[in-house]
Amino acid sequence: MKDLLDAIVENNRHWTQYGNVATYIPELSKGNAHALGVYVYDVDGNEYSSGDYDVKFTIQSVSKIVSFMCALMDNNFEKLCTKISVAPTHDGFNSIVNLETKNSHKPLNPMINSGAIATISMVKGDTPEDKFNRILDFMKKITNNPNININHDVYHSEKNTGDRNRALAYFMKSTRIIGDDVEWILDVYFKLCSMEVTCKDIAYIGALLANDGVLPFNGERVTTKDICKIVKAVMTTCGMYDGSGEFAVSVGVPAKSGVGGGIVAVVPKKMGIGVVGPALDKKGNSIGGIQILKDLSNRLDLSIF
Numbered sequence: 001m002k003d004l005l006d007a008i009v010e011n012n013r014h015w016t017q018y019g020n021v022a023t024y025i026p027e028l029s030k031g032n033a034h035a036l037g038v039y040v041y042d043v044d045g046n047e048y049s050s051g052d053y054d055v056k057f058t059i060q061s062v063s064k065i066v067s068f069m070c071a072l073m074d075n076n077f078e079k080l081c082t083k084i085s086v087a088p089t090h091d092g093f094n095s096i097v098n099l100e101t102k103n104s105h106k107p108l109n110p111m112i113n114s115g116a117i118a119t120i121s122m123v124k125g126d127t128p129e130d131k132f133n134r135i136l137d138f139m140k141k142i143t144n145n146p147n148i149n150i151n152h153d154v155y156h157s158e159k160n161t162g163d164r165n166r167a168l169a170y171f172m173k174s175t176r177i178i179g180d181d182v183e184w185i186l187d188v189y190f191k192l193c194s195m196e197v198t199c200k201d202i203a204y205i206g207a208l209l210a211n212d213g214v215l216p217f218n219g220e221r222v223t224t225k226d227i228c229k230i231v232k233a234v235m236t237t238c239g240m241y242d243g244s245g246e247f248a249v250s251v252g253v254p255a256k257s258g259v260g261g262g263i264v265a266v267v268p269k270k271m272g273i274g275v276v277g278p279a280l281d282k283k284g285n286s287i288g289g290i291q292i293l294k295d296l297s298n299r300l301d302l303s304i305f
Contacts, residue, residue, distance in 0.1 A: 004299060005038055005050035012036065012291040013051075019279030019287035022259040027157035031057065031261060031278035036288045038296075039199035042271040043211040053199040057276055058154045060258030062202055063192040064116040065209075065231060065239075066139050071110075071122045072227045080122060083107075083177050084115050086230075088237045088244060105175035111238040111256060114168040120188050121178045128184035132191050142208050143201040144217050155194035162190060193258075199274035202264040206272020209235075209254070232266055236304075243283040251293045252303025257285040265293055267302045 013036055022028040037053035071080055089108045107115035125131035140146050169186055172178045178185060207216050209232055213223040235254035240247040240263075247255060255265040261278030263286050273296065277288035297303055 001040065001046075001048040002050065004296075005040065005048055008292055008295045008299070009036055009038060009051035012288050012295065015288040015291045016277060016279040019277070019281055021261075021278045022280060022284070025154070025158050025161060025259070027151075027154045028058070028260060028278075033279040035261070036277045036292070037199050037275065038289075038292050039203040039274045040271055041200070041203040041207040041216065041274075043207060043216050043269065045216050047200075049199070052276065053274075055276055056196050056198055057262055057278065058151050058193065058258075058260040059195045059197045059202070059262060060193045060260040061111070061113075061116070062197075062205070062256050062258040062260075062262050062264050063135075063139075063195060064111050064119070065205060065235065065256050065264065066142075067116060067119045067123065067135055067192060068110045068231055068234070069223055069227060070124075070135050070138055071119045072230060073223055074124045075122050077230060080119075083122060084110055084118050086110070086234050086238070089242060105172070106177060107172070109234060109238040111234060112241065113165055114172065117165065117169050117185060117189050118172055118177050120192070121180050121185050128188050131185075132188045135188075135192060136195070138222075139195065142215065142222060143197070143204040144215070145201055145204075148195055148197060148201065150191050150194040151196040152194075154196075155190055158190040158193060159187070162186065165189065197262065199262070199276050201274070202262055203272045203274035206264045206266045206274065208272070209266045210268055210270055210272050212269075232268065235266065240285055241283050243281070243285055247285075247290065248305070251290070251297045252305045253293075253297065254304075255293070257289075259284050261286045261289065263289045263293065268304060270302070 035052040037051035212225040232254040239256035265273040275289035277286035
């Protein structure tokens with residue numbers, strides 16, 4: 001596996017020159033566009049890595065998986081669906097158009113910005129600190145990394161430039177999708193997106209889902225198989241934004257991307273895969289990371305379809 005990963009990373013490094021780091025969050029523009037790495041963690045506890053796998057990056061929208069799991073543990077699926085749908089979208093991850101024109105003003109799914117903001121409002125906690133710590137503590141537990149915390153420079157950069165997310169949140173407040181104070185829900189959202197991780201951390205998230213809610217490193221069940229099934233299904237249809245359909249065809253596994261350059265992929269019953277490549281395509285997905293996952297899926301026949 002190590003030799004295979006080394007070959008795949010080197011064969012796909014050239015893709016990074018065709019993407020661009022995110023700039024709409026100014027601090028993300030400092031990312032290394034040429035970084036590319038992968039980490040594989042299987043359900044038997046075996047670990048493999050290659051390339052720039054130890055590069056730190058902010059988790060961004062990959063955090064939506066963790067928020068979604070917490071919301072599902074705190075509410076049943078039917079209750080969550082009164083506020084958020086699980087339908088794919090062909091629009092961008094920060095689009096506002098569907099909130100106004102479709103689906104009784106509900107966000108289309110938890111994997112886009114509006115849906116993630118609404119998801120946080122359904123996580124248990126009487127204060128923003130309670131909600132943030134609920135999700136952060138779960139994140140630390142499932143990654144076996146007690147040192148995960150936020151990158152304060154990215155957090156402040158996101159908070160200072162997050163007017164599109166404010167527009168989404170205030171619209172949802174006006175339609176009663178969100179009942180909490182908008183600014184403190186947004187503060188939780190910005191902090192969660194700013195958590196600093198490596199490929200290993202997000203591969204561990206993928207492995208938990210691959211193992212149906214049981215942590216491979218100690219055998220502890222931390223969530224239910226049913227919740228993992230829901231999360232994996234939504235990742236498959238919505239996790240790569242408006243590139244989800246193409247990704248399902250070319251790679252064929254549940255995945256979630258973030259504009260920090262990370263992608264977590266889940267091979268059910270087998271492994272979690274974390275990749276990093278801050279150079280993004282036009283849809284906000286790591287351009288080199290997708291190519292790594294394509295090659296790995298083809299070589300190991302990982303597609304679930």
